[in-house]
Amino acid sequence: MLTYYYIAMNTLRLRTLAFFLTLFTMSQLGYADPPKDEVKINIDPQRGIRSIEYGDTEFLNNGQFKVLGASLFDAATGKTDSPEVKSFEKKIDVAKNQVSYVYPWATYTCTYTPKGNELALEVSVKNTSNLTLQSHTLNIMALRLPTPPEEYKGNNVMLASNKGGLSIKPLTFQGGKIVLTNNDVKEDLLIGFPWANNRAKNTVFPLWILTGKHPWLPTSLPYIDRPIAPGKTDTYHLSLRFGGEKDDPDQLASDVYETFSKTYPMQLNWEDRRPIGTLFLATANQKYPTNPRGWWNDKKINVTTPEGRAEFQKRVLAYADQSIKILKDMNAQGMITWDIEGEESWHPNTYVGDPRLVKELAPEMEEVADAYFKKFTDAGFKVGVCLRPQRLDLNAFRKGKPAQRELKTTDQLIDTKAVADLLIDKISYAKDRWGCTLFYVDSNGDPNNPYDVEIFRRVLEAHPDVLVIPEHETLLYYAYTAPLISLQHAGQTSTPMNVRRIYPQAFTVNLSSTNKELESKRAALVNAVDNGDILTFNAWFTGPANEKIKNIYRTVSRSSKGVKRRVEE
Template sequence: MVVLFKTLLLSVSIFFCFSVNAQHLKVAYRAPWGITQLKYDDQELINIDKGVGLGIIVESFKFLENNKVEKDAWSYPISTSWNDATKEFTATVYWGTVVCRYQQVGDTLFMKVTLTNNIYDMFRGVSLSLLMLNIGKRPSNFQPSMPYYNNNIAGPAVVAANTDKYKLVVENIDVSKKVYAGLLEGSGSNGTIYRIWTGTAPFNGMGDFDPRVELRLGPKESFSYTIAARFCKVNTPVNVAAARSYEAFRENTPFRVAWKDKRPIGGLFLASYTGKVNTSNLRNWILLSGANNATSEAGKNELRKAALDYADKSIGYLKKMNAQGMITWDIEGQQFPHPFSYIGSPELTAKLAPEMEGIADEYFDKFRKAGFKTGICIRPDSVTFSGNWINHVPVKDPAATLIRKIAYARKRWGCTIFYIDSNVDPNGNPMAYDYFKEVRDKFPDVLLIPEHETGSYYRYTAPYEETRQGAMLVSEEVKALYPEAFMTLYVPDGISNDDESVKKLAASIKQGNILIFRAWFNDDPTNSIIQKAMKMSGTIK
C-alpha cells in the first residue's frame, strides 16, 4: 500500500510538472553563455541579447588555508566555456571549477552542479546563483526582500514561488545531500527579479547558515548534486511538485508530537505587573485585597484562600468550555517588568515568591483532582540575582535547562503542558529546533508550546500564535510536510462575534489547532465564540 501511494504521488507530480505534450517551458543555449533564453509561455524570464536575466554566477567561497585558518573570498572567474553537445557550462575560478549540466524534461529544468577543488587547501563550499530570472512581479507568497531557502536538514531543500501564471518550485533533488536551494530577491528590483540560489557556503549577508552544509573537499576532489527548477500549474501543491523530497524527508524525520487531545486550554494568570513597587505585595498578586502584607501570616492566609478560590472558580470555567487543562503563566508572581515578568523557573518559587511556596502544591492539586491536565510557563535560560533585580541569562545548553525545569514541575505538580517563553538565541532569533528534539526525546508525552518558532519547530512542538496578530491556520508549507502539525492559538482580543469570524475559528479547530482562552472569569463574548466554533467544526463536542 505504501509503495502504491508513493507511485501514485510521483505520477501526480509528473502530470503537474513534467507534462511533455503540453510543454510551456522553452530554453535556448549558445556559447559562451550557456543559457541565453528561458521562456514560460509568453513570459521571457531570461534573454541575454536583451539584457534580461543572467545565467550562472559563481560567488563567494570558503576554504581552510593550510587546513588551519578558515577564510572566504570572491570566486573571480578565470575563464568560461560551453559544450553544446553535453549542455555543460564550465566556469574556471581561482579555487577550481564549477560545471553545470542542463537537462530539460517537460517544464522542468535540471541543473547538475559539479564542484572540483584544484587548490592545495581544504575547500569548504561556494555560493552559486544558477539563474537570474525576471519574473515581473513578486510571488504572492513572498515578503519584500525576504530570502527563501532550505537545506534538507531543517526541512526539504524546496522553495515554491506562486505567480499569476505558474508555480516555480526550486528543489535540491538529491535528498541525501545537505545543500541549500532557494530563491533570493534581486537587490533593488522590488520583487521583479529573483535568483535561483544554491550553496554550500553562505550568500553575502546570510545570518543563519548551518555549518553542517559545509563541504570537506581535499585537492582534486569533487562533489555533485542536482537542482531542479520546476514550472508547475498554479494550483499544484508543493508536496506534490516535490513529492520525492517530501516523502524522503518525512521518512528520515517523522512527526513527533504525540498529543491527541485537541480540546481548548485555559490560560491562568495570578499576578499582573503594575509598574509600581508595592512593598506589601511585591509579586503583584491580583488575588490580594491590599489589606495585608503578602509575606505576613495574615497575608499568606489571605493569599492561600484567594488562590484556592481562584482555582475552584477557574475549574468551573474549564468544565464549561470542555477544556483539557490549564497553563499557569506566573506561579512565581510578576515582580519585574516585561520582558522579565514571566520568570519561567518554577524551581525558584521558594526564593522568588516565598509566600506562594506553601500554596502552590494545593493549587495545582485542585486541578488534577478535578481531572484537568496542568501546565506552567518555563524559559530556556537561567535567572541570576543582582540585589533586588534579576537577569535572564542565556545558557550553553538550552535543552538541558528545559529538561531540568520540566522534570521539576512534572514531579512536583504533575505538569504535562509547557509554554516556553522567550525561546530565542543571543541574536534574538528562534533558537535551533534541535534543542526541542532533545526535549521531545526525553519527554515524549508532554505538550511543548514555544513562544517563537520556525517551520521546523512543528515537528516536535505546537507553537504559540495569537488571533490578535492575525494568526488562524498553520501555513500551507508546514502542512505540506507534516499534515498532522498543529499550533496553540490564543484567541482573546483577536476575534469578532460575527459569522465569518466563527467560520474561520472553526476552520482552525478543524485543522487540529488547540485554542487557548482566559479561564479565570466569564470571558464573553470570546468564550461563546469559541463554543460556537467548536460546535461548527464538528470535531470537538
C-alpha cells in the same frame, strides 16, 4: 424475453464501438489533449548555458555562474580569510549539460537536466584547498520574467531556508509560474532570489545559493552551518518547476513534500483536543514594596510577613477553586499557569520559565504551589507551566538587568544539545513535583529564525507523554510539538494548509481571543477545531468570549463524528 435481451446487448456493443471510434477520430483530427510543454535548454560549447525556454518564452537573462564571496577557515591558526573570486577557468561539457568553474581553492560544477516541466540544477562543490571552505555565496544564473512577479513588493528578500522545513519559492507572473525548490530535505541551505536586478521593471532576478551568513542580507535569516572539509565535495540539488499562473506551488513541488513527510514522519501523539485554560497570576514589574512579584496586580498584598503570606496562600487556593469551576464548565483538558514564579522583571524577562526557581525567586509561592497544582489534578485536569529555553542569570536578575542567557557554542551559535538538556530538566522537575504535562515554551528564537527543531525532537524523545507548545516554529516543529498561534495578535485561525499536506494530524494551540474576534472568525475556528486544533480561553473569569468558544466546540461535536472523540470526554 430472450429477443429483448439480444437486442439490448447488440445495442450496447454498437454504442461502445461508436464511443471508441469517436475518440480515435478526435485524436486523428487533433482534438486529443495537447502534449504538455517541456523545458528546453541550450549549452554553448564556449559560453555555457545560453537558453532556458518553456513554452514559447525564454526565461534566461544571464547564465553566468559567479562565486560572489567565500570564506576559508584555517584550523591551525583559527583565522578566516576571504579568497579572491575573480579568477577562474571555465570548462564546458555539452554532452553532459555541464559547466565547471575552477577556482584556485575550489571547483564548482553545475549540471542542467531538463525533464518535462522541470529543470534540475545540480551544483557540486569540491574543496581543493588545504583549508575548510566555511561558507560561500553563489550566483547560479539570472532569470527574466515576462512581468513582475506578484511575490516581489520592491524591497522584500525572496530567500528560503530548509532549516526545519522546505525551501519552496514561487515566482508568479502574467501567464505562468516558476517554483524554485531545494530537493534535499536533510541538509540546510539558503536559496532564492535576493532582489530584482532591474529595479525599474522588476523582471530580472538572480538565483542565489548561500551557506554561512551574507552581510548584505537581513540578520533574521538563519546561519547555514555547512562547511566543506579540505579535499571533500558537497552537492546541492535544486530545480526550477514551470507551470501555469493559477497552478498551486505546493502541487508543483508535491514530490518534495512527499520526500519530507517520509524523511520526518509525525512523532507527536496527543489525542485530547479539548480546550486549554490559561492562567496568569501576576502583572510584570509593578515594584510594589510588599508584593514585588506583582501577584494579581494588587499593591495591598503583603508577602513580607507571616500573616500576609498566610492570606496570600488562601487567595492562591481560592483562585484555583474558581478556575476549576470554569475549566469544568468549558469541558477543558487542563490549564497552563504562565507565571508560577511571579513577574518581578519587565519584558523581555517577564516570564521566568523555570519552575525549579520558585523557591528562590518566589518563596511565598513555594509554600503553596504544591497544594495549588494538586487541586487541579485532583479535579481530573492536566496542568502545565511556561518554560524558557534560556538560563536565568540570577545575579543580573537581582540587579534589574536583562537576565535570560542563551546557551551558545564557542562560535556563538545556539547550543542545541545544551538547550534540549535544559528543557528536559525543567520538564522533569515540573512533572515529578506537580504532574505537569502541558508546557508552553516562550522565546524559542524569533518568528523568522526559531531554534533548531532538533531541540524539540530530543525533548519529545525524553518526554513522549507531554504536549509542548512553542512560541515560534518551522514546518518540522509540527512533527514534535503543537505550535502556538494567535487570532488576537496575528489573525491566525488554524494550522496552515501546507503543514496539513505533510502532517494531516498536526495541530496548533490558538491563544485566547476577544469576543469580537471570535464572532467574526467563527466559521474558520469551527473548521479549525473540526480539524483538530485547540483553542485556549481565560480560565480565571467567565465572559462572552468563553461562551463563544464553548459554542464552537459544541458545534463541532454535533457535526463531526471524527472529532467527537477528541473534543468530548
